[in-house]
Amino acid sequence: MKKNATMANNPLPAIKDAAALVASYPKMPLTVDCVIFGFEENELKVLLIKSDLAVYNGQLSLLGDIVKNEEELDAAAYRILKERTGMNDVFLDQVRTFSNPLRHPGGRVITVAYCSLLNVRHHELKIHDNDLNWHKVSTLKTMAFDHKEIIDVCYKWLQKRIQEHPLGFNLLPEKFSLRELQNLYEAILDIRLDRRNFRKKFASMDLLIDIDEMEQDVPHRPGKLYKFNFEKYEKNKKKWIGIDF
Amino acid sequence: MKKNATMANNPLPAIKDAAALVASYPKMPLTVDCVIFGFEENELKVLLIKSDLAVYNGQLSLLGDIVKNEEELDAAAYRILKERTGMNDVFLDQVRTFSNPLRHPGGRVITVAYCSLLNVRHHELKIHDNDLNWHKVSTLKTMAFDHKEIIDVCYKWLQKRIQEHPLGFNLLPEKFSLRELQNLYEAILDIRLDRRNFRKKFASMDLLIDIDEMEQDVPHRPGKLYKFNFEKYEKNKKKWIGIDF
DNA sequence: GCAAAAGTGTTGTCCTTACACCCATGC
DNA sequence: GCATGGGTGTAAGGACAACACTTTTGC
Numbered sequence: 001m002k003k004n005a006t007m008a009n010n011p012l013p014a015i016k017d018a019a020a021l022v023a024s025y026p027k028m029p030l031t032v033d034c035v036i037f038g039f040e041e042n043e044l045k046v047l048l049i050k051s052d053l054a055v056y057n058g059q060l061s062l063l064g065d066i067v068k069n070e071e072e073l074d075a076a077a078y079r080i081l082k083e084r085t086g087m088n089d090v091f092l093d094q095v096r097t098f099s100n101p102l103r104h105p106g107g108r109v110i111t112v113a114y115c116s117l118l119n120v121r122h123h124e125l126k127i128h129d130n131d132l133n134w135h136k137v138s139t140l141k142t143m144a145f146d147h148k149e150i151i152d153v154c155y156k157w158l159q160k161r162i163q164e165h166p167l168g169f170n171l172l173p174e175k176f177s178l179r180e181l182q183n184l185y186e187a188i189l190d191i192r193l194d195r196r197n198f199r200k201k202f203a204s205m206d207l208l209i210d211i212d213e214m215e216q217d218v219p220h221r222p223g224k225l226y227k228f229n230f231e232k233y234e235k236n237k238k239k240w241i242g243i244d245f
Numbered sequence: 246m247k248k249n250a251t252m253a254n255n256p257l258p259a260i261k262d263a264a265a266l267v268a269s270y271p272k273m274p275l276t277v278d279c280v281i282f283g284f285e286e287n288e289l290k291v292l293l294i295k296s297d298l299a300v301y302n303g304q305l306s307l308l309g310d311i312v313k314n315e316e317e318l319d320a321a322a323y324r325i326l327k328e329r330t331g332m333n334d335v336f337l338d339q340v341r342t343f344s345n346p347l348r349h350p351g352g353r354v355i356t357v358a359y360c361s362l363l364n365v366r367h368h369e370l371k372i373h374d375n376d377l378n379w380h381k382v383s384t385l386k387t388m389a390f391d392h393k394e395i396i397d398v399c400y401k402w403l404q405k406r407i408q409e410h411p412l413g414f415n416l417l418p419e420k421f422s423l424r425e426l427q428n429l430y431e432a433i434l435d436i437r438l439d440r441r442n443f444r445k446k447f448a449s450m451d452l453l454i455d456i457d458e459m460e461q462d463v464p465h466r467p468g469k470l471y472k473f474n475f476e477k478y479e480k481n482k483k484k485w486i487g488i489d490f
Numbered sequence: 491g492c493a494a495a496a497g498t499g500t501t502g503t504c505c506t507t508a509c510a511c512c513c514a515t516g517c
Numbered sequence: 518g519c520a521t522g523g524g525t526g527t528a529a530g531g532a533c534a535a536c537a538c539t540t541t542t543g544c
Contacts, residue, residue, distance in 0.1 A: 014299040018351030021298075025274035025311045029267055030355060053266075054259040066270045070353065073344040097342045097357050099318040106263030108315065110275060112342050163488050179522075191486065196525070197507065201488060204505090220521040221514040233490070241436065242533090243408050243446060244485070245478070424495075441498070442534065449532090465494040466541040487506090 031111045032076045033064035033147065035095070035154040036085070037137070038120040039171040042183045044137045045120065046151060047085070049130035051144035055105050060135065061144040062151070064111065077114040084132065085123055091170060092116045095157050103146040115154045117170040162188055166207070169228040177215055177223035178202065207233050276356045277321045278309035278392065280340070280399040281330070282382070283365040284416040287428045289382045290365065291396060292330070294375035296389035300350050305380065306389040307396070309356065322359040329377065330368055336415060337361045340402050348391040360399045362415040407433055409485070411452070414473040422460055422468035423447065452478050 015021055036047040051061040063084045067076045073094065082088045095113045103109065120134060137155060142148060162168050168184050169176075182198045202208055208226040215222035260266055281292040296306040308329045312321045318339065327333045340358045348354065365379060382400060387393060407413050413429050414421075427443050447453055453471040460467035 013297075015297045016299040018298050018300060018349070020351070022274055022349060022351035022354055025276070025354070026314050027272035027274050028312075028314075029270035029272050030275070031270070052258075052260045053263050054261040055263060067273075067344070069271050069273075070346045072346065073342060073355075094341060096339060097318060099312070101315045101317065104263070104267060106265070106267035109267055109270065110318075163486070163490075165490050177523090185488065189486065194508075195523090196509085199524080200526095201506090205490075215523095218522085219516055221516090221523050223523055238490070241408070241434065243430065245408075245410050245450075245483070422496090439534070439536085440496090441536085444497080445499095446533090463495085464543055466496050466543090468496055 029107075029109045030067045031064050031109055032067055032073060032080060032114060033062040033111050033150060034077055034080050034084075034092075034114050034116060035062060035151055036081065036116045036118060037154075037158060037171065038118055038123075038134055039184055039187065040120040040134065042187055044155075044187050045134040046137050046140075047132065048135050048143075049084075049132050052130065053105065053144065056144040059142065059144040060140070060147070062147045063132075067112075073112050073114075077112075077116075081116060084127065085118070086127070087118060087123055090116055090118055091167070093161075095154050098146060098150060100146060111150075113150045113154060115157060117158075117167055119171060119173060121173055159189055166228060166230075166233055169230075175211060175213065175225040175227060177225055178208075179223055181226075274352075274354045275312045276309050276354055277312055277318060277325060277359060278307040278356050278395060279322055279325050279329075279337075279359050279361060280307060280396055281326065281361045281363060282399075282403060282416065283363055283368075283379055284429055284432065285365040285379065287432055289400075289432050290379040291382050291385075292377065293380050293388075294329075294377050297375065298350065298389065301389040304387065304389040305385070305392070307392045308377075312357075318357050318359075322357075322361075326361060329372065330363070331372070332363060332368055335361055335363055336412070338406075340399050343391060343395060345391060356395075358395045358399060360402060362403075362412055364416060364418060366418055404434055411473060411475075411478055414475075420456060420458065420470040420472060422470055424468055426471075 034047075038045045038047065047063060048060040049063060050058045063080055065076065065080050065083075067073060071079075074092065077092050077094075078088065078090075081090060081092065092114050093116075095115045097110060097112045099110050101108045103111070137151070140148060140151065143151070158167070162185070168181065168188070171184060172180055178199055181202070182193060182195065185198075186193055207229045209229050211225055211227055213225045215225060279292075283290045283292065292308060293305040294308060295303045308325055310321065310325050310328075312318060316324075319337065322337050322339070323333065323335075326335060326337065337359050338361070340360045342355060342357045344355050346353045348356070382396070385393060385396065388396070403412070407430070413426065413433070416429060417425055423444055426447070427438060427440065430443075431438055452474045454474050456470055456472055458470040460470065
């Protein structure tokens, strides 16, 4: 095989020094922002801090940080989650990358949005730097950077995703009642669902384990508690085929 | 409102110089790679070039380029598509960002994958730099960089997406027969479909316009030709609700 | 007339929807 | 005993899957 394809024979010369090529590329700062959803009091919430930046004057902001030099994006997202909440056994998904040159007041910063769901109760916020706290998604006002837009995109992603994957269970306690489950879906999808049909639906999926316990301390007839059967779900994951638009 | 929250009162000081903050961030080269699918001879194809890099010795590579300093990612993707194929009236979607520090032999390069579908016939390849050409997706071997992985991810994205959105029509001529449409779905989803049920399905959607023309030059009974009714589709876009996993 | 694909209906099954009453508990 | 939500069944309609024969054209 010819080692030296020449410029004369090829439309473009083979590039031998890949490092020099990369060195010639423009470089930009890259961050990860985590949209961490929780569910509490029948409301979808999101974990936010107050922005450090003076220009934003204490407006709310997502949990974000730079991506380190040799760090993968996924790793950066897990690191941020861990640093901010202490959790590390959590699901995280990359949603989209945002690149508006004006999205950061300090100059161009590209950011990759990750989405995560976690159970508010499992996670008693111990760190309160920058007023880390849960905020209702439905009443968010303007936020620092383009973070409102990022949350909107992630919220739509969640609405779609939760219908096709059992994500919701990450937002609930390990043991939950069907009422709680339905409240969750109603809140996230922003619709009302028929209670009987909802229960029938989940009964027919056969993915809930009846653990033979009842709710405690409710001011009405207590409901049965269930766990989600993740094992069975993983085994029978369906390949969904159905043209529909 | 206090303008000077001090370090003494706040867990973290407000940062006044956003530009200095950003300047302190690590910076990385950022590229866009376009996965451009086409359909020809009942096969899904993808537009590839031969890599410029000597280390890859002519292996196949996606169409990619750096993101310019003040350029949006979407704009970069459209620019690449335009530069390489001459097309600019095309749909493009961001799929995912890839960040493995070893994905580029010249050092760390982050890349954002975009996916596009275009009609092979509308686009007679005039530019043949670096052997720009269509390649069957089903028989791709190893490729330069992590481009095989990127294509795999985009292919899965396409399989899902085409079931929920009328993307497929971007791959077909403006006028197409039901047979062609079915072949397209069968090829992309890699399944067989019942012809009668397939036709019934599309008939019931009522999104195909019967243009009262027939196929020409086929060695068998010619089929009717249709156009897709994009206008009607846009008007009636459904909000799909249905928990299913 | 033969090869190749177009075109077309029915049936059973399953899933979804709509809808109303009694039950268990806390107060 | 009353308020609150828990728990349950059925009937109708719609979507999907399975399935075979006749028609049209090129050669």
